[in-house]
Amino acid sequence: MSAGFSVRIAGYSDRRLQAAAARLETRVSRQTGIPLQRAAKDVLIVECQERGAEYPALYDDESYRLDVTESFARLRAPTVTGALRGMETFSQLIAADAESFYVPVLQIEDRPRFPWRGLMLDVSRHWMPLPVIERNLDAMAAVKLNVFHWHLADDQGFRVESKLFPKLQGLGSDGNFYSQDEVRRVVAYARDRGIRVVPEFDMPGHTSSWFVGYPELASAPGPYRIERNWGIFEPVMDPTREEVYKFLDSLLGEMTGLFPDPFFHIGGDEVLDKQWKNNASIQAFAKKNRLDSSAALHAYFNRRVQALLAKHGKQMIGWDEVLAPELSRDVVIQSWRGQKSLADAARGGHRGVLSFGYYLDHMQRASEHYHVDPLSKETAALNTQETALILGGEACMWTEYVDAENVDSRLWPRLAAIAERLWSPRDTSDIRSMYARLDAVSDWLEWTGLRDRAPLGILEQRSGTDLRALDVLARSVEALGIEQRQRAQYYNSLVPLNRLADAARPESEMVRRLEEIAAALFVDPAARQQREAELRTAFTLWSQNTAALRDVFKTRFYLAEAAPVSENLSQIGNIGLRALQYLESGQNVPQGWIEEQEGVLDRLTIPRAEVSLAAVRPVRALLEAMSSGAGRAERAVNPGASH
């Protein structure tokens, strides 16, 4: 590939396929820098058999076959959606060598393991403007995710324009909402990329923002305000009044018209019953209708809403809590609680989607998400028919501690690991191999326009100078997840997310690589000198890093808290350098020194400034390698080998 690249559509063709081909041409041009040319010499032939569903649907055939030989590259797929998936693979395969850009000779047959592979994004707690949505849809398409679950309404904001009830967004969004035209644009954008859009309007709880304009929907008299705090709140719809269902009937009629997907999410999680219990009329209704618990009231509400959705041609989906014996079987259960909910649901004939274990706002490592499987634990015991009801999984991004500036960095690249879990065969599960691919995918995803590497640059920019040392610090720490942050200090929706914890990544690539190097130090004697040198470079940087930042900590109030983190990093660097010194000199390590340092590292592991010092890990790995038999034997046989 040296004189441009183009796609030739040889089989079925339509606007969606042509648009995808044009996007691929543009992407390849970006990846290589070779100007876009119509009818270039290097061609990908795309043979598509038929359209498939016009709007992407559950159980679409997403398979494709890619053949690259010395003389041609051909993509065959039964449907347009399959062709979309194959084109992403093709773009991912482009590499450069000493001669040119190329795609290696290969043959791929590929199809997904699960038909529902999604991302839930909360745009209520922090507002996510349209470009954020669009670039993340591009990245989702790149890793072959096919469901965008758009959490559009919660206590902190109602984010869609209603023409029938304009006070919903008018008083419930601070002006931050999507117009109906914008919603249609997002739906079309997603459809073009083979992604379904499932909207969520959480109810009957999580509805404070609705009640600002329509307090009459609530179970206690108003007035209500947009919720600025994080947590679970009391405001809840009144499930006993017909006016509420009339309102919902109209609103759902309007909203279902915006979203062509047959599924419609009503949330249904975390319903507090205080307002119900304090309301005599609600209690009277419950008694009269033999709804003898708040759970029964909630179930009654869900049945009513499900009937409304059915009237508007939609199948309901809700979180674990909506599951109840009388619930229509076509309701899909999304589980945030675990595989057990899904197994229970499947036994009751419900389809299910797993989100437990895929909460990206918890800031776990990719490897932890990667080993979570929709068919494991309780769901592993299901029979064949029940197993078929487990549709797949959805990663979740709740945005209490995430805003438009750093959401990409919280989603990616970890979401790519979840996407692989949901697409690839179950036995593709080696962690090292996953990380090797993840690093490559992470680089490649940048071409989709993601801004997942931007937050650190923004922090540096905000701090007024091109600070290499701030970069070193941020790459040596990992940001804490929602659970630790909600305990850390007082947060609400107006507290700026402009600190080290907000710029640091959930998982440090650099630390992971150093950890691998340290752990492998004695594995291959020929590589040892190079490995030691890499560790020494990193430890030296850490050791000297605080000096370069001292002034910055003093003169930037939002970075002051990071000063002790930086001091600790230097201490970690010093321990590492000392350990390397023992290794190089061939000296015996003094009795108890390793244990003592491990104790110090334990203390340095305690999070500060809402980050944890990941840099501890490679030093710990080094100490472990030294104290293991391998390290000792190596030293005995070959003292001072690194010199």
Place this chain on the structure above:
Amino acid sequence: MSAGFSVRIAGYSDRRLQAAAARLETRVSRQTGIPLQRAAKDVLIVECQERGAEYPALYDDESYRLDVTESFARLRAPTVTGALRGMETFSQLIAADAESFYVPVLQIEDRPRFPWRGLMLDVSRHWMPLPVIERNLDAMAAVKLNVFHWHLADDQGFRVESKLFPKLQGLGSDGNFYSQDEVRRVVAYARDRGIRVVPEFDMPGHTSSWFVGYPELASAPGPYRIERNWGIFEPVMDPTREEVYKFLDSLLGEMTGLFPDPFFHIGGDEVLDKQWKNNASIQAFAKKNRLDSSAALHAYFNRRVQALLAKHGKQMIGWDEVLAPELSRDVVIQSWRGQKSLADAARGGHRGVLSFGYYLDHMQRASEHYHVDPLSKETAALNTQETALILGGEACMWTEYVDAENVDSRLWPRLAAIAERLWSPRDTSDIRSMYARLDAVSDWLEWTGLRDRAPLGILEQRSGTDLRALDVLARSVEALGIEQRQRAQYYNSLVPLNRLADAARPESEMVRRLEEIAAALFVDPAARQQREAELRTAFTLWSQNTAALRDVFKTRFYLAEAAPVSENLSQIGNIGLRALQYLESGQNVPQGWIEEQEGVLDRLTIPRAEVSLAAVRPVRALLEAMSSGAGRAERAVNPGASH
């Protein structure tokens, strides 16, 4: 500033001012990370007297006054445009200290020196999509430029939709053109930011792309193709046929309707007369009408076009070559040739705009552009009335060697230095002070959404890994300008701009800083140790850098040419390290060593791979400091002071 910021409009108000206030609020929120809040505590009061021109106009009152005290911040301006300028200044003043974000207490009265402060951008040779235009308009507004000169048609592409003559863009643009809606959007976008849009349709030369669809306009029979090469080409309009003027009358009628600005640029540069000379009918016309030279034919054409523009209510502007004795006095001359053209034009009663010396595609340093003044050399000798005809200046960006990926990095931050020259008093001219401000402005401009730092990241991304060493190399070189590149190898519009030369910046900030450090080494003994340490860090990096890149050069064909550059960088680093060694040890430098090294540096200065090794400069400065009296005296008095 800690709990949000908002603008309160206290005087005249309209949609344009409100939009600017909202943009400022958003910008401040981005700069600080503090969420946007309506009616926040920290307020900028904006008192505007009146609207001023609805569409920005030459001689608009752009003045403003900004008062920041301990208790309030107030911006006063006679017009909305003045308020726009003041808001940019306000945003630029935001800083952080140990307590919070703040704007220092100050009082500023500000107004521009010249009324015409522009940027010409060529979108014909390389296509510039809409987002490129928009983000650069934002950055132009930030540095208070007020004319966007849009070079829309040239041999390599006709970039605007014509509904009357659809083959112009249909056959003349490869599909890369702005729809009329997009043009209107850009004009509105610029207007909102106080920027006029002056379109240029270059004629009668530079018109190959017109002739692909309309060969009958040319002076020789077709067919014609879109020009893929760079240079000056023969195709030229036939100035003798009434059909040509009829066509232009219609087209100019259509195009002037899109652009509200009273000025309309017809180019007029670099007209080759071969087609005219070879055409008997043209020669007969010339003879009959006593147009006794090609220059006279060209002047005739210009008079006819000027009359058409006048009919459509526009004043003509053209490059130097349009200047001729019979030309209407309201024609403005834009000079790419020098101050003499402007002086000649002014003596003939023409207004003028200087571009000579402001060609950003020549890749000169900011300091070189900064000392070019519209009122200097020949124009300095003009009388008061004539001087008033010198309207200002325009930076030019011709895009033979610049594409959408790197255009921001070729424009910025150097364009900010030209903007300051055109806005600020003439005696603001200290180079060191300019660079200190430029560094700060460069950081701040990032908030406008510029992508001027992106190309290096793209090169690294394309090379498949996060390469610190590639970064080090790219920051140690400077890209060559158009004149050297056109001699370097065969280029045309299809040759990818994906190499080191395309990612390297025109001027290396890092090298400039190191140069200053080296030159100041013996100035302040107390700072010397720190300065030597900074130089040593840089030289060590350079010295070791090649090792890290060797594999990359071997496996990425488009980087192979950079291998010798990298070797040379390491050699420069070694010379620098050796020099520091002599300094530290207090040893006498061997006779002739400095001269010898300077000879080596001379050889290393020769450009390779279309970049020059800027890294030579700090080492040269170090050697000069050492061989100067200051260096020798220092060493004699205080040998080994750095230990």
